[in-house]
Amino acid sequence: GNWEVLAEAIQTVIRAEVVAGRSQIRDPYALLKDLTRGHRIGSAELVEFVDGLDISDDAKQRLSALTPADYTGLAESAVRARLG
Numbered sequence: 001g002n003w004e005v006l007a008e009a010i011q012t013v014i015r016a017e018v019v020a021g022r023s024q025i026r027d028p029y030a031l032l033k034d035l036t037r038g039h040r041i042g043s044a045e046l047v048e049f050v051d052g053l054d055i056s057d058d059a060k061q062r063l064s065a066l067t068p069a070d071y072t073g074l075a076e077s078a079v080r081a082r083l084g
Contacts, residue, residue: 001068003041007032009071010050013063017055025054043067 017023035049050063
């Protein structure tokens with residue numbers, strides 16, 4: 001799968017962690033851009049990146065459990081429900 005697709009989910013979780021006061025990360029977009037721009041990443045790189053983030057352990061576990069199939073699969077289901 002294309003693990004870069006999870007960058008959006010990671011940014012969203014980081015922003016939620018900041019709003020909840022559980023993180024001080026200022027620019028999640030820049031962090032993910034540095035990780036994903038110009039090269040492909042896999043599950044190992046993603047888990048290593050998430051483990052190094054200043055976010056709650058719960059958020060780390062949720063993000064580490066995501067896969068491209070899970071994430072895009074939810075989008076597909078939402079579109080089908082909306083269209084069908």
